[in-house]
Amino acid sequence: MRTSSVLLTVIVLVFAVSLVCVWFYPSVQDFMASNIMWNGIRKFSNEFAADNIESLDDLPGPLEEGILVAIPYLEYSDEELSRMKQFVSDGGTLLLMDDYGHGNRVLEYLGISARFTNKPLLDPLFCYKNQAMPRVTDFASGVKDNNIDVIMLNHASTLTNITESEVIAWSSTSSFLDLNENEKQDPGEPEGPLAIAAEFRFEKGRLVLLSDPSVAINTMVGRDDNYAFIDYLMNREGEQKEIRVDSSHLTKAPLDVSKTRLLDTRDVLASPYALLGINALIFVVVSGYLLRRG
Amino acid sequence: MTGNLKKWIVGAITGMTVFAALSTVVSAAEPHEDPEKAALVFSGIALFRYYSDSLDLVLQKNPDEVAVKLEKTPFANIPDSLKDETEDFALSVTDISRLIALIDENLNRLNMLVQQFRIEEVTELASATTDNISLANKQLKVMEQAIVDIGEDMEISTVPEQSDLQLSYDEVLEKIGLIREMLVMYQELVDSAVIAAEGLLGPTDITLEVKPKVAFVGDNIQFEGILTFSGNQPLAGREVDILLNGSRYVTVQTDTQGYYRGSLQVPYLYIPEMKIQALYYPRDEDIGRYIASLSPVIKLEVLFYEAELELTVEDKAYPGLETTITGRFDYGQPSPAGERNIEIYVDDILIEEAAVQDEFTLKIKLDPSTDTGKHVITVSSAATGRYSPVVSSVILNVTRAIPVLDLDVPGFVLIPGSIEIQGRIYSGIGTLGETSIEMELGNSGVQLVSSEDGTFNTDIDIGTRWIVIGSQDLVIHVFPGEPWHAPLTASRNILVVNMLNLGIIAVIIIICGIFLPGLLRGRVRGYTRKRAIPETVPAQPEPEPVYSERITAISEIKRADETTGTILSRIFYWYRLLVRFIQERTRALIRPQQTLREFAVESSHALGPAARYFTELTRIGERLLYSQYEPTQEDAEKTENLYHRILEESGPESTEPQSAVETDNPGEKETGTNNGEEN
Numbered sequence: 001m002r003t004s005s006v007l008l009t010v011i012v013l014v015f016a017v018s019l020v021c022v023w024f025y026p027s028v029q030d031f032m033a034s035n036i037m038w039n040g041i042r043k044f045s046n047e048f049a050a051d052n053i054e055s056l057d058d059l060p061g062p063l064e065e066g067i068l069v070a071i072p073y074l075e076y077s078d079e080e081l082s083r084m085k086q087f088v089s090d091g092g093t094l095l096l097m098d099d100y101g102h103g104n105r106v107l108e109y110l111g112i113s114a115r116f117t118n119k120p121l122l123d124p125l126f127c128y129k130n131q132a133m134p135r136v137t138d139f140a141s142g143v144k145d146n147n148i149d150v151i152m153l154n155h156a157s158t159l160t161n162i163t164e165s166e167v168i169a170w171s172s173t174s175s176f177l178d179l180n181e182n183e184k185q186d187p188g189e190p191e192g193p194l195a196i197a198a199e200f201r202f203e204k205g206r207l208v209l210l211s212d213p214s215v216a217i218n219t220m221v222g223r224d225d226n227y228a229f230i231d232y233l234m235n236r237e238g239e240q241k242e243i244r245v246d247s248s249h250l251t252k253a254p255l256d257v258s259k260t261r262l263l264d265t266r267d268v269l270a271s272p273y274a275l276l277g278i279n280a281l282i283f284v285v286v287s288g289y290l291l292r293r294g
Numbered sequence: 295m296t297g298n299l300k301k302w303i304v305g306a307i308t309g310m311t312v313f314a315a316l317s318t319v320v321s322a323a324e325p326h327e328d329p330e331k332a333a334l335v336f337s338g339i340a341l342f343r344y345y346s347d348s349l350d351l352v353l354q355k356n357p358d359e360v361a362v363k364l365e366k367t368p369f370a371n372i373p374d375s376l377k378d379e380t381e382d383f384a385l386s387v388t389d390i391s392r393l394i395a396l397i398d399e400n401l402n403r404l405n406m407l408v409q410q411f412r413i414e415e416v417t418e419l420a421s422a423t424t425d426n427i428s429l430a431n432k433q434l435k436v437m438e439q440a441i442v443d444i445g446e447d448m449e450i451s452t453v454p455e456q457s458d459l460q461l462s463y464d465e466v467l468e469k470i471g472l473i474r475e476m477l478v479m480y481q482e483l484v485d486s487a488v489i490a491a492e493g494l495l496g497p498t499d500i501t502l503e504v505k506p507k508v509a510f511v512g513d514n515i516q517f518e519g520i521l522t523f524s525g526n527q528p529l530a531g532r533e534v535d536i537l538l539n540g541s542r543y544v545t546v547q548t549d550t551q552g553y554y555r556g557s558l559q560v561p562y563l564y565i566p567e568m569k570i571q572a573l574y575y576p577r578d579e580d581i582g583r584y585i586a587s588l589s590p591v592i593k594l595e596v597l598f599y600e601a602e603l604e605l606t607v608e609d610k611a612y613p614g615l616e617t618t619i620t621g622r623f624d625y626g627q628p629s630p631a632g633e634r635n636i637e638i639y640v641d642d643i644l645i646e647e648a649a650v651q652d653e654f655t656l657k658i659k660l661d662p663s664t665d666t667g668k669h670v671i672t673v674s675s676a677a678t679g680r681y682s683p684v685v686s687s688v689i690l691n692v693t694r695a696i697p698v699l700d701l702d703v704p705g706f707v708l709i710p711g712s713i714e715i716q717g718r719i720y721s722g723i724g725t726l727g728e729t730s731i732e733m734e735l736g737n738s739g740v741q742l743v744s745s746e747d748g749t750f751n752t753d754i755d756i757g758t759r760w761i762v763i764g765s766q767d768l769v770i771h772v773f774p775g776e777p778w779h780a781p782l783t784a785s786r787n788i789l790v791v792n793m794l795n796l797g798i799i800a801v802i803i804i805i806c807g808i809f810l811p812g813l814l815r816g817r818v819r820g821y822t823r824k825r826a827i828p829e830t831v832p833a834q835p836e837p838e839p840v841y842s843e844r845i846t847a848i849s850e851i852k853r854a855d856e857t858t859g860t861i862l863s864r865i866f867y868w869y870r871l872l873v874r875f876i877q878e879r880t881r882a883l884i885r886p887q888q889t890l891r892e893f894a895v896e897s898s899h900a901l902g903p904a905a906r907y908f909t910e911l912t913r914i915g916e917r918l919l920y921s922q923y924e925p926t927q928e929d930a931e932k933t934e935n936l937y938h939r940i941l942e943e944s945g946p947e948s949t950e951p952q953s954a955v956e957t958d959n960p961g962e963k964e965t966g967t968n969n970g971e972e973n
Contacts, residue, residue: 030325038328060783073325099325124337125344127371128329131337135369150369154326172366173347174340214326223329235667272764276799283806291811 022258029253031071031213033245038219041245047227048234050243054260056083059244060092065205066242067093067234071213073101074249081109088205093241095233097213099157102249107209112200113161116211121156121194122183123175128152128223131183135224138170138193146232148225156212158194168197168208168233197233208233336373338448341380342462344370345441348387349469353476355398357391364388376444383440386433390473393430397423397480404487410575412586416491420484427481434477438470498523500534502572502589510597510680511562518555519572521548523584528552532580535573542573560596564682568594601625603686605673611692612723612778614662621673622653623684634681639672640664640690662777666693694780695721697729697772706789707735709756713788719748719772721779730773735788736766762795862918864930868937869915872908875941876900890916904943907936 027035033045033052044050050069053059060066068087076084084106088094096103103116123134134153151169158177159167175192176185185191200207210233215226234243252260268274344363351360364384372380400423407416445451445463453460502519509515517536521529530550535542536558546556560568570593575586601623611617623634633649638658646658671690677683701717715733719726725748732741735754744750765787772782873893877883880900884893894912898905914933917923 038330039326065781124335124340125370126366129332129371130335132327133329133332137366137369152329154329155324173363174344217326219329220326272762273760276762284810287810 019262022255022262025255027253027256027259029251029256031073031217031247031250032252032256033247034256034259036218039217041216041218041221043218044216044221044230045245047221048230048243050245052247053244054248056080056087056246056248059083059087060242065091065093066244067095069095069097069216069234069243069245070106070249071097071101071246072103072106072249073251075102075105076109076249078109081106085110088207089203091204093206093208093234094202095208095210097210097216099155099212099214103209110202110207112202112207114166114198114200114209115160116209117158117160117177119157120178120181120183121153121158121171121175121196121211122178122185123172123192124185125174126172134171134175136169136171136196138172140168143168143229143232146228148228148232150224151215151226151229152220152224153196153212154214154217154220156196156214158190158196158211159198159209160195162195162198166198166200167195168199169229170194171196197229199233206235208235334371336371338444339458339462341370341372341444342459342466345383345387346462346465346469349466349473352387352391352394352473353469355391355395357388357395360391361388373447376447379440379443379447383437383444386437386440390430390433390437393426393433394473394476394480397426397430397477400426401480401483401487404484407586408487408490410586411491411581411584412575412588413491413497415588416487420488423484424481427477427484430477431474434470434474438467441466441470497585498529498574498587500572500574500587500589502536502570502592504570504592504594507593508595508597509560511560511564512679513560514557515560515594516555516557517570517572518553519589521552521554521574521587529574529584532574533577535575537569537571537573539569540571560594562677562679563596564598564600564677566596568596570594597680599625599681601675601681601684603673603675603684605671605686605688607671607688607690609691611660611690612695613660613664613666613692614777615723616657616659617690618655618657619671619673619688620653620655621650621686623675625652634675634678636673636675639670639674641669642672660692664692668692694778695723696780697721697726697774697782699770699772699782699784701770701784701786703768703786703788706791707756709761709790709792710758710794712753712755713768714751714753715768716751717749719744719750723778726772726774726776726779728775729779730775732771732773734769734771736761736790756790758792758794760795761790761792762799763791764789766790861925861927861930865914865918865925865933868933869911872911872937872940875944876908879944890919901940901944904940907940907943911936911940 026037027040028037029035030039032040033042033050034040036042045052059068066087068084070084084094088110096106098104098116100118101116104118107114107116120132121134122131124131126135126137127133128135132155134156136151136153137149139148158171170193173192175194177190177194178185179189180186196211198209200209214220215230221227221230234241269278348360348363351363364387367380367384370380400419404416404419404423407419441463448459448463450460450463498521500519500521502517505516519534521532521534523529528548528551530548530552532548532552533545534548534554536544536546536556538558538561543561544556544558546554548554554572569591571591572589573586574588576582576584604622604624606620608617619638621636633651635647635649636654637644638646638648638656640658640660646656648654648656650656669690669692670687672685672687674685675681675683697719698721699717699719701715703715704713707713713735719729719731725746726744727746727748729744729748730741731744731750733739733752733754735756736759738754738756740752740754742750742752767785768788769783769785772784774781873884876897880897882896882900884890888896890912891909894905894909897908901908911933914929918925
């Protein structure tokens with residue numbers, strides 16, 4: 001066998017193995033639905049039967065009251081924001097979960113005065129293990145009716161510019177906003193209770209803010225009453241509303257990008273035109289080979 | 295062609311790998327940590343500060359806030375070693391806050407009693423308050439001990455005096471001290487009140503009789519009694535207050551014999567029992583002369599019609615539609631005749647008032663903008679006369695009916711063309727009249743409005759498109775006009791066959807089937823020839839076909855040699871002659887896929903020992919064919935020499951090729967002979 005043939009065989013084999021690995025190897029990136037590790041949202045996706053969308057073009061049409069879960073770690077374009085605004089205006093529910101991302105850009109576009117502070121919420125007393133994982137026990141009326149007593153956050157932030165009637169949950173009185181991020185409470189730093197979840201009516205739809213997307217990760221969604229709280233925020237009211245998680249604005253590792261593109265490639269190859277082209281190519285190659293063989 | 299294909303494959307794989315791997319990796323701030331691996335950090339400062347805030351609420355006499363604050367401590371991050379102490383502290387603070395609030399309230403009442411010279415009540419209340427203060431002091435000790443134990447566990451004595459931990463610890467102890475001082479002050483106030491009461495003179499006595507002792511609300515009852523002092527001395531012209539449940543209700547005056555009497559209307563309070571007492575306390579000139587007196591409690595049994603209201607609503611209600619509420623007043627006895635006015639609220643918003651009998655069924659219309667979900671329906675009936683008020687609530691589940699779409703769609707469609715779609719839209723609560731419907735099939739679509747009975751019939755024109763054959767989703771959006779119907783999106787899978795494209799492809803395949811083999815064959819032949827004949831080699835030694843007895847090919851080559859006469863042609867001349875010799879001898883032929891070397895190996899059986907010369911000659915030929923080597927005169931001579939040796943060693947069957955050559959081209963003989971002579 002010639003060297004070139006060996007090289008070709010090795011490359012094809014490596015490529016095939018790589019494809020299989022990319023396809024089956026789970027993601028380890030934050031908030032990825034395919035990530036079964038502690039920081040993925042596989043449990044959330046399964047429990048809530050949520051679909052992942054890689055583009056806001058996949059949002060449901062008008063008058064279809066779906067739920068969009070957005071974790072804006074990457075900035076939205078104006079076209080995307082316009083699509084999102086239309087979705088909420090038409091009656092959809094937007095659950096915007098952000099701590100240190102670009103959630104304020106969404107709020108600004110929607111004309112909502114509330115803002116994510118993008119600073120760490122620390123609670124040295126009411127917390128799980130340490131102050132970066134605060135526990136929240138103060139809720140608006142109606143939340144406790146849903147058997148929600150305490151939720152647990154994980155490196156959360158807070159909300160500001162919100163009226164009391166809009167707030168759904170507050171941090172404890174021992175919490176504070178670590179403005180200078182020195183992990184200590186300094187004079188002048190806002191003290192609890194601080195708003196961490198809020199709800200707004202937006203035309204026909206709803207906008208729900210939560211200053212910590214980490215409540216949805218695999219290791220957090222089952223802790224305390226986090227599951228019930230997320231369910232409450234989405235306010236499905238027993239209806240089978242479609243839940244979509246926008247994964248197009250999450251930070252991705254090369255593996256995730258490869259997975260996405262592999263899926264895209266599969267979709268492209270599954271189209272009639274591509275299948276036709278592949279068949280034609282196979283036909284030409286095989287015909288040529290057979291003819292040369294005589 | 296094979297080489298190019300390999301290059302293409304390698305290029306494609308490389309490109310795809312780069313495409314797949316290239317991405318902008320964006321890193322954000324650390325959004326979370328694994329709770330399982332998180333470090334355990336306890337903050338004693340935060341705990342002491344929280345306790346200090348709780349004690350502030352105790353000092354502010356706000357027991358409800360204290361309870362709310364401390365009931366959350368189970369969610370605090372506190373080491374297991376401190377669980378007992380923190381529980382003790384929480385319990386004791388909660389208790390002490392309630393006790394202090396009670397003590398404070400009792401002191402106010404004690405002060406009022408002292409002002410009214412009600413010595414017996416002062417004594418009784420002072421005793422109870424002293425007990426409460428004592429209990430509070432005990433709880434205070436438990437609380438203090440809990441803080442000290444927590445401090446010891448944190449080794450508070452070892453931390454610097456001005457550290458935050460030490461300061462927060464001291465702050466808690468300081469506030470415990472403030473509470474202790476407050477309790478001391480309370481005890482002093484109690485003692486002084488008793489001392490003030492005991493210094494008074496002139497005890498009085500008052501009696502009370504009530505008839506009847508059982509009455510409906512609104513009825514009048516009679517009361518009477520006598521006010522005396524120092525035994526049986528009547529106190530005339532004094533005001534006596536009649537208290538209902540401790541509050542003054544009416545005031546009457548004693549006559550010259552100290553008697554008082556009157557009537558009062560049982561208030562519409564709808565409680566089963568009321569306590570009636572008569573109170574005398576010194577006023578004006580009596581102050582300082584007499585002690586106040588309070589009659590024993592007379593219990594009045596109050597009658598009224600108490601009802602329970604049972605409400606039932608439909609399982610589901612729809613925005614904009616009426617829903618039925620059924621109710622029944624249950625009095626637990628034969629019901630009194632008459633109507634009752636009721637008010638119906640939806641989520642605290644009054645939507646209807648009505649006068650109803652004991653059992654009623656009402657229809658209420660929900661606002662079209664009512665949100666789906668659970669809503670509270672509250673029906674209240676105010677008290678009227680002997681009927682107590684009644685309020686009852688029930689949960690109403692507001693939803694929207696999901697339309698059902700009966701669709702008659704063909705399983706496949708030929709395009710270009712149209713597809714006829716018929717259907718009917720309805721729901722569990724009726725038909726959907728004049729509903730807006732949108733249908734999409736790929737790029738084609740149609741909008742229509744259903745008829746009054748929910749049926750519709752339409753065609754979707756489907757133009758040509760790039761699809762050949764495949765399934766497509768027919769997506770139907772239903773937008774009901776009624777608020778009680780939910781929008782619907784449904785889809786049906788349809789096999790789409792594009793006749794136009796299919797025809798074009800069939801034609802292309804047929805054309806390819808006819809012409810492609812020939813075209814490819816020609817290209818392959820040209821390709822093979824191109825590879826087999828390097829540009830530097832003017833003539834390729836073609837083997838003689840096995841089925842041909844003629845040597846046309848060799849003759850042609852010889853003619854070429856004559857014209858060129860190069861060293862190269864001479865070498866191949868001798869090679870070709872030898873090949874022909876071998877072919878004649880073995881009847882074998884060089885196959886198209888066979889190399890010269892393979893042919894030499896195959897021919898070695900026929901040549902015997904001379905095979906090694908042929909192998910050597912073959913190598914010379916390969917070298918000339920597949921390299922840039924320029925042959926020399928020496929090579930030509932060597933070739934000819936090898937040829938002759940092979941003939942010599944191949945035995946008597948060998949033949950001189952010149953004879954065959956002469957038949958075609960006599961001129962070649964001279965060249966061959968000359969070469970032979972030289973060797």
